[in-house]
Amino acid sequence: MRAVEGAAMAAGECRGLDLMETAGSSVVSEIYRYWPELCEADHPRAAILCGPGNNGGDGFVVARHLVDRGWQVELGLLGDPACLSGDAAEMHAQWAVRGAVLDLDSLLDRLDAAPVDLAVDALFGTGLARPLAADLATALRQVLAAGRRRVAVDILSGLDADSGRMLGGVDVGAVDLTVTFHTAKPGHMLGQGAALSPALAVADIGLDGGRDAERAGGPVAQLVEREACRPAAQKDPAGHKFTSGHALVLTGGAGRTGAARLSARAALRMGAGLVTLGVPPAAQMEVASQITALMLARIPDADALGTLLADDPRFTSICLGPGLGTGDRARALVLTALAAGRRTVLDADALSLFAEDPEALLAATRGQAVVMTPHWGEFARLFPDLAExxxxxxxxxxxxxxxxxxxxxxxxxxxxxxxKGADTVIVGADGAARVNAALRDRACPWLATAGAGDVLSGIICGLLARGFAPLDAAATAAWVHAECARRFGPGLIAEDLPEMLPHVLGALQGG
Known part of the structure; x- marks a missing residue:
């Protein structure tokens, strides 16, 4: 964000003072949009805590606009007003002709007397690199606790804008709304970002998003959004089943085939032209009695898998892991599938099998069209140092x-x-990153149920079968998976997810 602003100002397209004015007025607009009842309030009260930098400058603008709308504003400043500089000093001067600037103790004394309708955190913004001091964290917590409604300017003070982690683990409480500018920051979507601010508004402050982002080196990561997922709902009207690909999903032994069947049904619902379950002999009857549109292939061992893939090049994707089991057979199946060079999804057991020797798996995935889908536990087995x-x-x-x-x-x-997670992160070998934020108005807590991850693997496998690039398949699948859960709602179980796919895809197709 700093690079985007700097590029715009260096090109003479805007001034910092103008950006600050627009930012502060946007915060007030979002406050009224989020809490329209304040429009009817009689002389509402606000407490605003300003810092010594540009975030505090935004706070002065917020205070001025609120006073102009009939508010009573108590404004506290961290530090000496005489030490303010640049745009923040100018905005302080414009505020000073309207109201007083209190020190922190005086602000807290006034808040002890009575709560306020609105508490505004304009202490520190996205550039904070150190934890809040204990006394300052306490002061911010008191200010926020005094507000019936609470809003943060740009980001909750103390929350790292890059990671969504509270620096130093301090506790300042939470806000109801964060108003940020131009674009969401990673810290709004990752870690504690959503929990500490259940609502996020992104205000346009007049920057040219595409051009300035390009000049600044591009975004850190791309949020997965609806428009990017629309190709998943499109198929060639002149195509046939083999033009939509053939997915192969490997199962475990008898009594362990349910997870793979969930994956296979999801792959079929996602538009793969054909889906075959690769089953060991002991599980054939179990699987055959449970499927209709899915097909079955007898695969007793890795040699049989190798022969099947060599004989039929029309298999375009493979899914291994859900219910695959442990032991030499399962491990050999994973390595054989990877050696075949097809688009492949590795989940669950296919990852945990290599906990004792992660390099054996990583050596086989490098340079391949593979998507790994671990949760934190499986991630820690393959990348223990990174998890630590x-x-x-x-x-x-x-x-x-x-x-x-x-x-x-x-x-x-x-x-x-x-x-995986509510903040699902997807990254390709080249570093290109996507974040699917199933948070705030897209939250789907009912997705935390056994088998949901198996369905996600199947959705990815279905998209891979259809020819989607691995990063696009994974990102699209994450969004679609969450959208299925949102549409179904409370009471969701994993079997419901594939049956919601037609509704989600139909909505995508409709625009």
Whole structure:
């Protein structure tokens, strides 16, 4: 964001003072949009805590606009007003003709007397690189606690904008709304970002998004959004089943085939032209009695898998892991599938099988069209050092983020790595990153149910079968998977997810 602003100002397209004015007025607009009842309030009260930098400058603008709308504003400043400089000093001067600037103790004394309708955190913004001091964190917590409604300017103070982690682990409470500018920051979507601010508004402050982002080196990561997923709902009207690909999903033994059947049904619903379940002999009757549109192939061992793939090049994707089991057979199946060079999804057991020798798997995935889909436990088995680093305290900013560790993992594996969660992070071997944020108005907590991950693997496998590039398949699948859960709602179980795919795809197709 700093690079984008700098590029725009260096080109003479805007001034910092103008950006600050627009930012502060946008915060007020979003406050009224989010809480329209404040339009009818009689002389509402606000407490605003300003810092010594540009975030505080935004706070002065917020205070001025609120007073102009009839608010009573108590404004506290961290530090000496005489030490302010640049745009923040100018905005302080414009505020000073309207209202007083209190020190922190005086502000807190006034808040002890009565709560306020609105508390505004304009202390520190996205550039904070150190934890808040204990006394300052306490003061911010008191200010926020005094507000019936609470809003942060750009980002909650103390929250690292790169990782979504509270620097130093301090507790300042939470806000109801964050108003950020131009674009969301990683910290709004990763880690604690959504929990500490259940609502996020992104305000346009007049920057040219595409051109300035390009001049600044491009985004850190791309949010997965609806428009990018629309190709998943499109198929060639003149095509036939083999033009939509043939997916192969490997099962475990008897009594362990349910997860693979979930994956296979999801792949078929996702548009793969054909889906075959590769089944060991002991599980054939079990699987045959459960399927209709899915096909079955007898695969007793890795040699049989190798022969099947060599004899039929029309298999375009493979999914291994859900219910695959442990032992030499399962391990050999994974390595044989990877050696065949087809687009492949590795999940669950296919990852955990290599916990004792991760390099054996990573050597086979490098340079391949592979998508790994671990949760944190499986990720830690393959990348124990990265998982450990992710748990280390965030003492300074920018702190190590989920995005950082997945990017390192994808580099090692030489393939796409999708690390699950409400903040699902997907990174390709080249470092290109996507974030699917199933948060705030897209939250789907009912997705935390057994078998949901198996369905995600199947959706990815179906898209790979159809020819989608691995990164696009993984990102699209993450969005579609969450959207299925959102549409179904409470009571969701994994079997419901594939049956929601026609509704989600139909909505995508409709625009």
């Amino acid at each position: 680093a992710a748990k280390a305290p965030a003492d300074r900013g920018p702190a190590l983020s989920k995005l950082d560790v997945v990017r390192q993992a994808a580099d090692r594996a030489g393939c796409v790595v999708l690390l």
